[in-house]
Amino acid sequence: MLSTQPVSHEAGRQRQGRLWSNLKEVCDLLHLPPISINSEELLFQHVQFKTGQRVHTIGQPFDMLYVVNSGFLKTVLIDEFGNEQVLAFPMKGDLMGVDGIHNKTYSSEAVALSDCDLVLLPFKKLTTLGRTHVELENMMYGVMSRELVREQAMIGMLGALSAEARVARFLVTLSERFSQMGYSSKLFNLRMTRHEIGSYLGLTLETVSRTLSAFNEIGLISVDQRTIGIKDADALKSLRRLPPSRTRSKLPARAKAAAAEATVPLLATL
Amino acid sequence: MLSTQPVSHEAGRQRQGRLWSNLKEVCDLLHLPPISINSEELLFQHVQFKTGQRVHTIGQPFDMLYVVNSGFLKTVLIDEFGNEQVLAFPMKGDLMGVDGIHNKTYSSEAVALSDCDLVLLPFKKLTTLGRTHVELENMMYGVMSRELVREQAMIGMLGALSAEARVARFLVTLSERFSQMGYSSKLFNLRMTRHEIGSYLGLTLETVSRTLSAFNEIGLISVDQRTIGIKDADALKSLRRLPPSRTRSKLPARAKAAAAEATVPLLATL
DNA sequence: CGAGGCCTTGAACGAAATCAAAGTCAGTGG
DNA sequence: CCACTGACTTTGATTTCGTTCAAGGCCTCG
Numbered sequence: 001m002l003s004t005q006p007v008s009h010e011a012g013r014q015r016q017g018r019l020w021s022n023l024k025e026v027c028d029l030l031h032l033p034p035i036s037i038n039s040e041e042l043l044f045q046h047v048q049f050k051t052g053q054r055v056h057t058i059g060q061p062f063d064m065l066y067v068v069n070s071g072f073l074k075t076v077l078i079d080e081f082g083n084e085q086v087l088a089f090p091m092k093g094d095l096m097g098v099d100g101i102h103n104k105t106y107s108s109e110a111v112a113l114s115d116c117d118l119v120l121l122p123f124k125k126l127t128t129l130g131r132t133h134v135e136l137e138n139m140m141y142g143v144m145s146r147e148l149v150r151e152q153a154m155i156g157m158l159g160a161l162s163a164e165a166r167v168a169r170f171l172v173t174l175s176e177r178f179s180q181m182g183y184s185s186k187l188f189n190l191r192m193t194r195h196e197i198g199s200y201l202g203l204t205l206e207t208v209s210r211t212l213s214a215f216n217e218i219g220l221i222s223v224d225q226r227t228i229g230i231k232d233a234d235a236l237k238s239l240r241r242l243p244p245s246r247t248r249s250k251l252p253a254r255a256k257a258a259a260a261e262a263t264v265p266l267l268a269t270l
Numbered sequence: 271m272l273s274t275q276p277v278s279h280e281a282g283r284q285r286q287g288r289l290w291s292n293l294k295e296v297c298d299l300l301h302l303p304p305i306s307i308n309s310e311e312l313l314f315q316h317v318q319f320k321t322g323q324r325v326h327t328i329g330q331p332f333d334m335l336y337v338v339n340s341g342f343l344k345t346v347l348i349d350e351f352g353n354e355q356v357l358a359f360p361m362k363g364d365l366m367g368v369d370g371i372h373n374k375t376y377s378s379e380a381v382a383l384s385d386c387d388l389v390l391l392p393f394k395k396l397t398t399l400g401r402t403h404v405e406l407e408n409m410m411y412g413v414m415s416r417e418l419v420r421e422q423a424m425i426g427m428l429g430a431l432s433a434e435a436r437v438a439r440f441l442v443t444l445s446e447r448f449s450q451m452g453y454s455s456k457l458f459n460l461r462m463t464r465h466e467i468g469s470y471l472g473l474t475l476e477t478v479s480r481t482l483s484a485f486n487e488i489g490l491i492s493v494d495q496r497t498i499g500i501k502d503a504d505a506l507k508s509l510r511r512l513p514p515s516r517t518r519s520k521l522p523a524r525a526k527a528a529a530a531e532a533t534v535p536l537l538a539t540l
Numbered sequence: 541c542g543a544g545g546c547c548t549t550g551a552a553c554g555a556a557a558t559c560a561a562a563g564t565c566a567g568t569g570g
Numbered sequence: 571c572c573a574c575t576g577a578c579t580t581t582g583a584t585t586t587c588g589t590t591c592a593a594g595g596c597c598t599c600g
Contacts, residue, residue, distance in 0.1 A: 077426045085426040099422060101415035108422065127411070131401050141397070144414045145371035151421040152369060152378065156347045156355040158428035159472035163556065193578065202429035207556055209580055225564075225579070433588065464547065477588055479548055495547070495597080 019046035021069070021119050023136075029067050029093050029119065030143060035135045042129075045120045055096065055110035055118065062100030064120055068092050071116025072191040075108045076199075086200040089113070089192060092181050097123075098147055113191045158202050161240070166201040167211040168239040171221065175230050185233075190226045289316035291339070291389050293406075299337050299363050299389065300413060305405045312399075315390045325366065325380035325388065332370030334390055338362050341386025342461040345378045346469075356470040359383070359462060362451050367393075368417055383461045428472050431510070436471040437481040438509040441491065445500050455503075460496045 020043040024034045046069060049055055055066060058078060068090050075096060077085040087108055090096050100106040101123065130137035157166060179185035190197070194205040201208065212228075215221045220236055222229035230236070290313040294304045316339060319325055325336060328348060338360050345366060347355040357378055360366050370376040371393065400407035427436060449455035460467070464475040471478065482498075485491045490506055492499035500506070 077422060079426070079430070083430065085429050087422055087425060098415055099419050101411050102413075102419055107419050127404075127407060131404070131407070134397075134401070137397060137401070137407075141371050141410070141414070143372075144411070144418070145368055148414070148418055148421065149369050149372055149377050151418065151425065152347060152357055154425055155357060155421065155428065156349070158425065159355050159469065160349070160353065194580095195578080199429065204557055205579080206558080206581085210556090213580070463545090474589055475547080476549085476590080480588090483548070 019069075019117065020044060021046065026067055026119055026121070027139070029069060030095065030139075031093055032139055032142070035133065035139065037129075037133055037136065047118050047120055049112040049116045049118065051112055051114055053112050055112065055116075056100070056106045057109045058106060060106050062097065062104050062106055063123055064097055065123055065126070066096040066110070067119040067121060068094045068096070069117040069119050071118075072113040073110055073116060074113055074192060074196060074200075075110045077108055084199060086192075086196050089196075089200065091177060095143055095147065098144055163201075163203050163207050164211055164214070165240050166203065167197075167208060167215070168220075168236045170197065170201060171215075171228065171230065172233065172236050174228075175233065185230065187227070187229045190228060289339075289387065290314060291316065296337060296389055296391070297409070299339060300365065300409075301363055302409055302412070305403065305409065307399075307403055307406065317388050317390055319382040319386045319388065321382055321384055323382050325382065325386075326370070326376045327379045328376060330376050332367065332374050332376055333393055334367055335393055335396070336366040336380070337389040337391060338364045338366070339387040339389055341388075342383040343380055343386060344383055344462060344466060344470075345380045347378055354469060356462075356466050359466075359470065361447060365413055365417065368414055433471075433473050433477050434481055434484070435510055436473065437467075437478060437485070438490075438506045440467065440471060441485075441498065441500065442503065442506050444498075445503065455500065457497070457499045460498060 021029075022044070023037055023042050026044060027034045049071070055073065056062075056064075070092055073090045073096070075087045075090060077087060079085065088094075090110070096110050096118075097106065099108050126136070126140060130140055157169060161169070174188065174190075175185045178188045192200075194208045197203075198205040198208045203211075212221070212223045215236075216223045220230075220232045220239075222231060291299075292314070293307055293312050296314060297304045319341070325343065326332075326334075340362055343360045343366070345357045345360060347357060349355065358364075360380070366380050366388075367376065369378050396406070396410060400410055427439060431439070444458065444460075445455045448458045462470075464478045467473075468475040468478045473481075482491070482493045485506075486493045490502045490509075492501060
């Protein structure tokens, strides 16, 4: 489902020995409808990070958002004992740094898991520009809301799914992302360790390893170290195996009033 | 830490037999610095919901944000089998509905756990207004970012903490919220069932119940049905008991390059 | 008073964590 | 070139935390 427009594969152009992208290219990257701004002149600088480098750290003053143009990263929280909690594995098209707006300080740390090329979006520049370009402003709100929805889905997954289901969904999501990026959805390399996957999924590295081996056993995937082959995507997708009886939705008796109309125009959905 | 300014305790004024709040009152509610807009004329309507009523449902067209002025709610995700996953328990000062911006459709459902009074913030109105009032716009971004940070903290908790630690943190957070609202931080009533707490924390209702009983045993709290007394807040706060050896932060060998300067000015934090 | 939610507690089970050991792989330096 | 090192991975054995299943008590509301 990639745009087939003649954007250079490595989006951006050289200038002063450095890559720059215009707003339309950034929108493409974020999978957003392009914005009609006389924007050929409005360029955003790229930056490169090497494997292991930190893009931003916790507590660092916030002024930039980042869009991944190529490469793989992780974002992590670090607790008071130095333990890492992986929050996400940003890759091409993902936005980073939104958590820094509040408090003017990044609340997470972003680390490159491979060499990366990121587009720099100076936040001030964006908001200023947004004030005169409704579309851009809407895009900003939209992207932030999208992040929020993603995190809600993550919470749902951590709260309700078994280890197997989490690993299965992780693989499916990765596969879809790779496919979006134009890589094979059937065969790819993990850029992160079992440990990092485990942290991301709320599991230990051993459980991740064992679960992958088990999927391999029953022919859902093939595993060789970091190389994953997806053999039965449908089975992976439908693998739920959630702790069953939990959390069945039902309105309490006291809620019968809800049938009545609300105090304000309110659609009677459901 | 409440503002001691003479805002009416039940913020807002009567007009046409209904409560309305101006922008300053809304900012107070959200714990944000007040905005200097000639805003006495800019009023936001309140709405009341009865226990059990839904404020918005999944898939319903989005057009409003909501700020809780009084009462207690839950927001939930519902999976394909009708299972509920509690995402949050909004109460006074909390913002709801942000997940609806993306897709123009609410992606979660909000249900009143008690009779509630909510301030309606028509999103269109806010953004239009934000375009001419930088402060308001910044506030919008700030609030959305704050939500994101909260959810990240939630992910961290679900990913890393033991059942006891989750329940302890839940109690501490509740206690602090009650205190903020001017209620006792030492003695309060839960508005939600064990089942709902369990869903929120990624535990079963039995585990929640047992953990509360255990805290009661060792004198950290007193429990009688929905009534909770906090006896040793410090012990609750420091109760971590996280699965120990997990996820210790350490840079991989390949990351030695990180010591070198980044491609862009980058603070050497840590 | 009875019914239905809700909460507690016990006992047994099971999924995932922990502990432990051996194997793989990439990079390094002799 | 090859052996050595250190990080990463796999697999096994054991333990433990939290779930599941079950039964009984409590409280509210009709």
